[in-house]
Amino acid sequence: MATYLDVLLFSLLGGVISLIGGVLLIRKRSTAEKLAKYATPFAAGALLSAVFLDLLHEGVEMTEPYNVMLAALVGIVLFFFAERFLHWFHHHHVNEKSETDPSSSLVIVGDTMHNILDGVAIAASFLVSVPTGIVTTLAVAAHEIPQEIGDFGLLLKKGLSRKKVLLVNIMSALATTAAALLTFALGSADKLPIGVLLGLSAGFLLYIAMSDIIPDIHESTPKKKLLDWQPLMLLFGVIAVAFTINIAHKYIDPEHGHEEGVKTEQHADETEEAHADE
Numbered sequence: 001m002a003t004y005l006d007v008l009l010f011s012l013l014g015g016v017i018s019l020i021g022g023v024l025l026i027r028k029r030s031t032a033e034k035l036a037k038y039a040t041p042f043a044a045g046a047l048l049s050a051v052f053l054d055l056l057h058e059g060v061e062m063t064e065p066y067n068v069m070l071a072a073l074v075g076i077v078l079f080f081f082a083e084r085f086l087h088w089f090h091h092h093h094v095n096e097k098s099e100t101d102p103s104s105s106l107v108i109v110g111d112t113m114h115n116i117l118d119g120v121a122i123a124a125s126f127l128v129s130v131p132t133g134i135v136t137t138l139a140v141a142a143h144e145i146p147q148e149i150g151d152f153g154l155l156l157k158k159g160l161s162r163k164k165v166l167l168v169n170i171m172s173a174l175a176t177t178a179a180a181l182l183t184f185a186l187g188s189a190d191k192l193p194i195g196v197l198l199g200l201s202a203g204f205l206l207y208i209a210m211s212d213i214i215p216d217i218h219e220s221t222p223k224k225k226l227l228d229w230q231p232l233m234l235l236f237g238v239i240a241v242a243f244t245i246n247i248a249h250k251y252i253d254p255e256h257g258h259e260e261g262v263k264t265e266q267h268a269d270e271t272e273e274a275h276a277d278e
Contacts, residue, residue, distance in 0.1 A: 002126040002133055004184065011122050011180040014137045015115070015173035018144030022152035022169055026162050036146040041217050041230040043143035045237020047209040050139035054245050055121075055202040058128045063195030071196040075203020080211070082113075107158075111151050112172045118144070119179025121201035126180075127187040127194050131248030136201070139241060143208055 021039065025032035059068035118140045126133030148169065155165045186192050217230045 002130050006130055006133065007123055007126050007180050007184045008177065010133060010137045011119055011177040014122065014141040015176050017141040018148050019169060019173055021145040021149040025149050025152045026166065032149050036149045038233060039142060039145040040213055041233035042237040043146065044209045044213040045234040046139040046142040046241045047205045049238045049241035050135055051202045051206045053242055054132050054135050055198045058132055059195045059198035068195055068199040071199025072203035075200040076207045079204055079207045107151060107154055108168055108172060112175045115172055115175040116179040117204055119176040120183045121204060123180040123183035124194060124197040124201050126184060134248055135241060135245050
């Protein structure tokens with residue numbers, strides 16, 4: 001069973017990891033750009049594994065599959081409109097020559113809202129189990145690294161000092177922890193439909209992977225090559241997080257894994273009984 005300390009530590013850790021790329025950008029741009037190139041496809045794979053192998057799986061275990069899938073669909077549509085009208089999730093794609101750069105305040109507000117939603121996803125996962133929370137935190141942190149690099153660069157271009165950019169992003173990152181603690185507090189009092197919330201979180205993360213990160217990979221991959229290192233990094237992200245999910249549930253929370261095994265056995269027994277009745 002997860003505690004407030006688990007949520008506090010891992011949400012803070014996720015925020016710190018996400019800022020690494022931005023800090024590197026301030027110190028050395030070339031290093032940050034190299035990190036973003038590798039982190040971006042890895043993050044896509046990490047998000048896909050976290051969504052399909054953990055969040056949706058756990059959500060279906062907790063409530064009706066239809067409700068979970070509907071929540072995931074709502075999450076995708078919701079964040080589509082958020083991107084469409086407010087540029088919350090694609091402002092890091094804006095290049096230096098664009099005439100439609102959002103204002104620095106919009107970048108900050110958008111990043112903060114994004115971090116709040118990350119916090120909700122992390123807390124919803126910890127409400128299920130510690131391993132699910134850890135896996136979600138790692139996946140969220142992975143996709144935040146390239147985004148924060150884009151945020152830092154855009155704010156620096158807008159004329160903010162390095163010190164102010166760093167301070168603003170630290171404060172924005174703390175929104176993840178605040179949202180996570182609040183969500184965990186509400187959920188621990190049985191006031192939240194956790195299965196549905198996991199579906200919403202899955203839709204949010206899936207949208208980012210499929211509409212944001214993967215198109216970037218296609219655009220930056222040489223057209224004459226079927227595969228290069230970026231698709232391989234995506235595959236590595238899928239495998240790495242899938243392996244992490246398996247290890248986390250097996251060793252960090254063995255009781256959770258045992259419960260799933262019991263549910264599987266019960267389901268098998270019920271199926272056999274149904275066939276016997278027929």
